[in-house]
Amino acid sequence: MVNIKKFIKDNSDFSYAEFSHKLINSQYEIKGVRIPLLRNFSKEIEPEFIDLQSNNLSHEEILLYGFSAGQIKSEDEQLEYLENILPYIDNWATCDCIVSSLKKLRGEKSYNFFCKLLESEKEFYVRVGLVSMMRNFLKTEKLEDVLKRISAIKHDAYYVKMAVAWLYAELCTINFQRAKKQIEATTDKFIRNKAISKACESFRVDKPNKTELEKLRIK
DSSP: OOOHHHHHHHTOOHHHHHHHHHHOOOSSBOOOOOHHHHHHHHTTOOGGGSOTTOTTOBHHHHHHHHHHHTTOOOHHHHHHHHHHHGGGOOSHHHHHHHHHHOTTOOSHHHHHHHHHHHTOSSHHHHHHHHHHHHHHTTTSTTHHHHHHHHHTOOOOOHHHHHHHHHHHHHHHTTOHHHHHHHHHTOOOHHHHHHHHHHHHHOTTSOHHHHHHHHTTOOO
């Protein structure tokens, strides 16, 4: 059986770990293994190889669990693995990396699961739901329902608001007029202005549309 902890130890980079600690606030130790190495290694293992109950569970092991789950071809299995790992997702990086790896979560069952996450009181449950909606459902017939549910979110945590802003900015690259309407209706100053900033930083939003967005900033 593959020795996961040995792989992590052998590929740890102290300077990269220190750098990551400045960006990521996690209760789990960051060993400093770079993401491409983890993604490649995840192809050699299965999620069950990771002991989530380990007393010294690391940030990298959590990522490996999610990355290896992304190798599974079944939506039902990927969703089950996401449910298993949810309690261990405690920062933006783990959330975004794992969600981007689970590419099969585009069916009705997954959609309903993400809808429930948006109603959670837990910051990173909501963020997982938001990032999953952004990656999987903005180009579908679910769009209006997604936006309605996002407008109803009451959670005031920083990484929830950042995810909402990111989703709106991403929508600007897909359906600008609908995104503009949504941003204009957003009364939360932080979300509205951050969405505008993110959209204006994107090379996928053209200059005239950026000019329109800038007019919507709350001073």
